[in-house]
Amino acid sequence: MTALPDFGVLHAPEHWRTVDFISDLHLKPEEPATFEAWARYMAHPHADAVFILGDLFEAWVGDDAAAPGSFEARCGQVLDGCPAELAFMRGNRDFLVGGDFLARHGVRDLAADPLVLDLGAQRIVLSHGDLLCTADTAYQQFRLQVRSTDWQRAFLARPLAERQAIARQMREHSEARHAATAPADYAQASDELARRWLLHAGACTLIHGHTHQPADHALGLDGQGHALTRVVLSDWHLDARTRRAEVLRLTASGELRRRSPDAPQ
Numbered sequence: 610m611t612a613l614p615d616f617g618v619l620h621a622p623e624h625w626r627t628v629d630f631i632s633d634l635h636l637k638p639e640e641p642a643t644f645e646a647w648a649r650y651m652a653h654p655h656a657d658a659v660f661i662l663g664d665l666f667e668a669w670v671g672d673d674a675a676a677p678g679s680f681e682a683r684c685g686q687v688l689d690g691c692p693a694e695l696a697f698m699r700g701n702r703d704f705l706v707g708g709d710f711l712a713r714h715g716v717r718d719l720a721a722d723p724l725v726l727d728l729g730a731q732r733i734v735l736s737h738g739d740l741l742c743t744a745d746t747a748y749q750q751f752r753l754q755v756r757s758t759d760w761q762r763a764f765l766a767r768p769l770a771e772r773q774a775i776a777r778q779m780r781e782h783s784e785a786r787h788a789a790t791a792p793a794d795y796a797q798a799s800d801e802l803a804r805r806w807l808l809h810a811g812a813c814t815l816i817h818g819h820t821h822q823p824a825d826h827a828l829g830l831d832g833q834g835h836a837l838t839r840v841v842l843s844d845w846h847l848d849a850r851t852r853r854a855e856v857l858r859l860t861a862s863g864e865l866r867r868r869s870p871d872a873p874q
């Protein structure tokens with residue numbers, strides 16, 4: 610049995626009544642409709658806080674990529690214009706987003722994954738979700754490597770153009786791998802591990818993204834008879850063929866609701 614990771618804890622400010630969760634937008638210049646939908650939502654989220662649980666960006670090769678006029682800088686402007694408080698957890702595509710970029714745009718850095726969020730009487734576990742895909746041992750090894758300080762320091766020391774080329778290669782490699790494998794094989798979150806996380810944290814609900822398979826999974830009961838649930842966020846993908854985008858809203862009374870990003874209030 611794998612050891613449990615360290616859990617971070619965040620106590621929500623008392624005035625927060627509604628918190629929105631989004632993830633897996635995979636923003637990139639080649640998919641302007643997704644960027645526009647995100648920008649529209651961020652201008653009027655009608656929530657006290659928006660938590661971005663990873664893979665906001667399709668790729669992030671260093672904060673220096675967010676130079677004036679770049680796509681990354683335009684995303685930064687959207688963050689600047691959002692009236693809600695913002696929090697960001699790194700995903701497997703954008704784990705190199707730096708504390709500097711987040712601080713510059715007033716975004717809370719949720720350095721820990723998994724993270725326990727206390728909102729009023731609600732206790733929820735948040736994660737990007739890739740840590741739960743334990744069956745993909747090759748990925749878990751890769752993750753350990755690229756999350757190490759040494760690897761990141763060496764990568765970020767390379768010239769920007771070189772880092773962008775490496776990111777392109779890695780993406781092509783990953784797409785080829787995914788094309789050769791059924792989705793269930795490479796992005797299957799472990800219900801067993803999710804249950805252990807919830808019991809460890811004393812929480813009933815886990816919210817995560819990453820698998821692009823939005824659904825609510827019942828994980829049985831805890832020792833007190835409370836139902837445990839794993840709630841998977843939707844990816845955002847808006848182009849000519851696909852129109853999929855969703856916000857998960859949590860209220861202080863504990864209600865969780867899936868909404869269209871265009872929904873009023």
Ligand code: MN
Pocket residue numbers: 633663664700701702737739818819820
């Ligand atoms: Mn992911």
